[in-house]
Amino acid sequence: MNLTEQMNRLGRQARDASAVLAGLTTATKNAALATMAAILIERQAELLSANAADLTDAREAGLSSAMLDRLTLNPARIATMAAGLRELAALPDPIGEIVKGWRRPNGLLIEQVRVPLGVIGFIYESRPNVTADAAGLCLKSGNALILRGGKEALRSNLAIAEVLTRAGESAGLPAHAMQMVDTADREAARLLMRMNACVDVLIPRGGPSLIGAVVEHATIPILFHGAGICHTFIDESADAEMAERIVLNAKAQRPSVCNAMETLLVHTAAAPRLLPQLANALTVHGVALRGCERSRALVPTMLAATEADWDAEYLDLILAVRVVDSVDDAIAHIHRHGTKLAESIVTNDLARSRQFLQQVDAAAVYVNASTRFTDGGEFGFGGELGISTGKLHARGPLGLEALTTTKYWIHGEGQVRE
Amino acid sequence: MNLTEQMNRLGRQARDASAVLAGLTTATKNAALATMAAILIERQAELLSANAADLTDAREAGLSSAMLDRLTLNPARIATMAAGLRELAALPDPIGEIVKGWRRPNGLLIEQVRVPLGVIGFIYESRPNVTADAAGLCLKSGNALILRGGKEALRSNLAIAEVLTRAGESAGLPAHAMQMVDTADREAARLLMRMNACVDVLIPRGGPSLIGAVVEHATIPILFHGAGICHTFIDESADAEMAERIVLNAKAQRPSVCNAMETLLVHTAAAPRLLPQLANALTVHGVALRGCERSRALVPTMLAATEADWDAEYLDLILAVRVVDSVDDAIAHIHRHGTKLAESIVTNDLARSRQFLQQVDAAAVYVNASTRFTDGGEFGFGGELGISTGKLHARGPLGLEALTTTKYWIHGEGQVRE
Numbered sequence: 060m061n062l063t064e065q066m067n068r069l070g071r072q073a074r075d076a077s078a079v080l081a082g083l084t085t086a087t088k089n090a091a092l093a094t095m096a097a098i099l100i101e102r103q104a105e106l107l108s109a110n111a112a113d114l115t116d117a118r119e120a121g122l123s124s125a126m127l128d129r130l131t132l133n134p135a136r137i138a139t140m141a142a143g144l145r146e147l148a149a150l151p152d153p154i155g156e157i158v159k160g161w162r163r164p165n166g167l168l169i170e171q172v173r174v175p176l177g178v179i180g181f182i183y184e185s186r187p188n189v190t191a192d193a194a195g196l197c198l199k200s201g202n203a204l205i206l207r208g209g210k211e212a213l214r215s216n217l218a219i220a221e222v223l224t225r226a227g228e229s230a231g232l233p234a235h236a237m238q239m240v241d242t243a244d245r246e247a248a249r250l251l252m253r254m255n256a257c258v259d260v261l262i263p264r265g266g267p268s269l270i271g272a273v274v275e276h277a278t279i280p281i282l283f284h285g286a287g288i289c290h291t292f293i294d295e296s297a298d299a300e301m302a303e304r305i306v307l308n309a310k311a312q313r314p315s316v317c318n319a320m321e322t323l324l325v326h327t328a329a330a331p332r333l334l335p336q337l338a339n340a341l342t343v344h345g346v347a348l349r350g351c352e353r354s355r356a357l358v359p360t361m362l363a364a365t366e367a368d369w370d371a372e373y374l375d376l377i378l379a380v381r382v383v384d385s386v387d388d389a390i391a392h393i394h395r396h397g398t399k400l401a402e403s404i405v406t407n408d409l410a411r412s413r414q415f416l417q418q419v420d421a422a423a424v425y426v427n428a429s430t431r432f433t434d435g436g437e438f439g440f441g442g443e444l445g446i447s448t449g450k451l452h453a454r455g456p457l458g459l460e461a462l463t464t465t466k467y468w469i470h471g472e473g474q475v476r477e
Numbered sequence: 478m479n480l481t482e483q484m485n486r487l488g489r490q491a492r493d494a495s496a497v498l499a500g501l502t503t504a505t506k507n508a509a510l511a512t513m514a515a516i517l518i519e520r521q522a523e524l525l526s527a528n529a530a531d532l533t534d535a536r537e538a539g540l541s542s543a544m545l546d547r548l549t550l551n552p553a554r555i556a557t558m559a560a561g562l563r564e565l566a567a568l569p570d571p572i573g574e575i576v577k578g579w580r581r582p583n584g585l586l587i588e589q590v591r592v593p594l595g596v597i598g599f600i601y602e603s604r605p606n607v608t609a610d611a612a613g614l615c616l617k618s619g620n621a622l623i624l625r626g627g628k629e630a631l632r633s634n635l636a637i638a639e640v641l642t643r644a645g646e647s648a649g650l651p652a653h654a655m656q657m658v659d660t661a662d663r664e665a666a667r668l669l670m671r672m673n674a675c676v677d678v679l680i681p682r683g684g685p686s687l688i689g690a691v692v693e694h695a696t697i698p699i700l701f702h703g704a705g706i707c708h709t710f711i712d713e714s715a716d717a718e719m720a721e722r723i724v725l726n727a728k729a730q731r732p733s734v735c736n737a738m739e740t741l742l743v744h745t746a747a748a749p750r751l752l753p754q755l756a757n758a759l760t761v762h763g764v765a766l767r768g769c770e771r772s773r774a775l776v777p778t779m780l781a782a783t784e785a786d787w788d789a790e791y792l793d794l795i796l797a798v799r800v801v802d803s804v805d806d807a808i809a810h811i812h813r814h815g816t817k818l819a820e821s822i823v824t825n826d827l828a829r830s831r832q833f834l835q836q837v838d839a840a841a842v843y844v845n846a847s848t849r850f851t852d853g854g855e856f857g858f859g860g861e862l863g864i865s866t867g868k869l870h871a872r873g874p875l876g877l878e879a880l881t882t883t884k885y886w887i888h889g890e891g892q893v894r895e
Binding site: 081163169260274278281298304309394416417418422426429439449452464465466469473476 | 499587594677722812834839846850856886888889894
């Protein structure tokens with residue numbers, strides 16, 4: 060069987076499994092999640108041994124220590140994966156919800172009911188713990204799943220998928236509820252992107268080159284997690300202590316993630332009062348600053364920012380700093396350089412907070428809080444399959460509801476159209 | 478300026494207009510809709526003269542009479558376009574709705590608020606009245622619009638767009654709220670499909686070759702209206718009079734549209750009682766029948782159906798007829814041959830009606846009503862930009878809400894992430 064045939068078989072099997080998954084009771088799905096959580100712990104030796112083999116190869120291939128860390132499984136991380144599945148079991152089932160219902164003048168009763176999407180294709184890079192998160196979210200939302208992970212994590216992912224599939228089957232799930240593409244061949248990913256007959260949505264999760272390839276080649280609808288160039292704007296009226304706390308958290312608490320701040324904007328009337336103190340606190344936390352001329356006039360130790368800095372997603376302890384003349388200028392800067400993920404204003408001015416909320420076009424717009432909260436768990440969604448920076452279907456953290464669609468039930472008594 | 482530059486300019490202008498449109502009050506938008514409705518009537522002579530020129534060319538090009546009819550504007554059709562705009566003015570504004578809101582344990586208040594998508598690209602075939610519908614729906618939902626119509630209707634469309642744009646400007650809309658691509662060059666459509674930086678969603682509306690080209694070439698997210706192979710299943714317990722009324726309506730009231738029935742499925746236990754009567758009524762209404770062997774045993778005048786008939790979207794007075802053994806077999810047939818648009822069961826059996834609603838995977842699933850109701854107007858949406866047969870973002874009639882997205886507002890008092 061060649062690769063095309065193999066992929067088509069995965070697709071057909073997923074399509075068939077999806078019809079069964081759509082009809083499962085909440086009790087069956089929750090019991091399966093509990094069984095899957097238990098078996099991850101019970102059979103962790105198998106997972107750790109597969110992961111050790113991946114790690115050996117990755118070290119030989121010279122992967123960076125950050126990449127090796129992302130690839131590593133250990134008992135604590137496996138326990139977190141299991142806990143994630145148990146949390147999903149405790150969440151309400153989105154499927155079957157009557158979203159809306161109304162009666163038409165002709166007596167037809169129309170109900171909009173929430174149903175699974177069907178088959179989800181998930182293409183992701185090296186963190187193997189994501190495999191369990193994706194399996195749990197897709198099961199709870201009644202979807203079949205085809206996974207295509209990074210080649211560095213192939214053995215870890217296959218081991219996790221095999222363990223979870225066996226647990227699922229013992230709990231009454233169809234055999235092909237989740238399937239892992241078992242080859243590192245890139246052609247498999249390209250085929251997956253064009254399986255419109257079998258796959259309802261593709262969710263790529265990874266770096267810009269992965270996302271770019273999927274946007275270019277996919278004919279299936281996609282939900283994707285683009286870059287995160289997030290701003291924090293310190294308004295004239297900002298409280299100094301609050302501004303420092305939020306800025307440090309947004310930049311330094313975990314600089315490598317998409318919802319970390321990349322550019323700090325400071326109102327010109329607040330800059331003399333706040334910027335030296337903020338710069339000092341950031342420097343103490345190891346952050347390298349790159350400022351505009353007005354910033355450097357107040358904090359001469361900063362390096363000079365170039366135009367490229369306003370469009371940089373550093374994902375590191377580096378911060379661009381710019382003094383702006385007004386909330387309008389802050390919004391204009393964000394409009395030009397932001398990526399519509401998360402933006403925050405620190406202010407005590409009601410009118411400016413309203414203006415910022417209304418005019419900033421981003422999935423999450425904050426007043427007096429850190430952009431780092433842009434996360435399915437922090438939103439109360441019980442995990443996420445990424446954060447959508449697109450506007451269609453789901454915007455922001457992709458939780459359970461983002462993995463559903465609706466259909467209309469129309470109840471008549473013989474009505475026909477005039 | 479070459480075509481690429483022209484299209485990019487349209488895109489930038491639309492993007493700038495969208496920021497203004499997103500902030501308009503409901504009162505401004507409704508007043509603009511009323512002005513636009515009035516001016517269509519007032520300046521109908523211009524529209525009719527442009528349309529007459531299109532019709533002359535179309536006759537010379539040998540377009541079918543059905544196509545010529547679709548292309549034709551007359552005072553009654555212009556009055557209907559104007560009435561559509563006034564109806565939109567009377568509908569609630571979807572923008573600004575707080576869809577959900579909740580407080581997190583850390584005190585953060587999260588609100589999900591409905592906002593415009595931004596810029597909508599609309600590619601459609603020859604009916605010029607759709608130009609006004611699209612302009613109205615996009616304005617009411619706060620979106621900028623780039624239109625690309627069929628080449629046969631180019632002068633009609635440009636005249637409508639010009640009149641509506643001038644009316645809009647006089648009522649306070651930005652000049653580039655709606656823009657018509659003013660060339661019939663196919664390259665313009667191909668460029669529009671890949672303007673990811675400026676266009677948020679593309680809505681193609683037309684035949685299978687248009688849809689296929691957009692699915693293949695677009696890198697922008699699309700909402701599309703695929704084929705409509707709709708079924709009506711007459712269950713064992715169906716009322717004879719109701720079955721006849723629904724079947725005639727679904728097939729013969731307007732056979733050329735996507736929500737008309739293409740295949741009739743009849744339960745084997747009901748077929749001897751109902752099929753001869755249904756076949757007679759359909760024949761009287763000019764419908765040509767193509768039946769399976771069991772159908773032909775009961776109605777020998779039917780032509781024999783081939784496998785291809787189960788996958789045919791006739792859009793004509795032709796109907797495929799099949800006798801099935803059970804509701805399971807009816808659902809299996811629909812699963813295999815349907816296009817997920819609209820499906821109906823005629824039954825008096827509660828359990829079977831529930832099974833049909835739950836197991837049939839389609840945008841609209843009916844019990845005891847005609848599939849012809851699958852329409853934005855009939856659903857109470859005040860018009861539509863098509864009917865989505867995809868599952869992402871919006872499924873079924875694309876009304877105002879389908880032209881919106883949401884963003885999250887997060888209100889804090891200095892919260893940072895642990």
